[in-house]
Amino acid sequence: MANTLLKSAFERMIHARERQVRRYVNGTLIGLDDATLKSIGRSRDEIRKEGYQPYGV
Numbered sequence: 001m002a003n004t005l006l007k008s009a010f011e012r013m014i015h016a017r018e019r020q021v022r023r024y025v026n027g028t029l030i031g032l033d034d035a036t037l038k039s040i041g042r043s044r045d046e047i048r049k050e051g052y053q054p055y056g057v
Helices: 002-029 034-039 044-050
Strands: none
Touching: 002 044, 034 044
C-alpha cells in the first residue's frame, strides 16, 4: 500500500514537472516566426492552446 502511494505521488510530481517544462518550451517557441514554427511542425495557435509561459516568470 505505501509503495503504491509513493509511486502515485512520484508519478504526479513528474507529470506536473513535464507540464511546466512544456509551458516554458512553448514560451520560447511562441517568439519564433511563423515560417520557423511551420518547419518544425508547430503552429502559433497550437502553442497558444497548449499554454505558454516565459522562463523565469
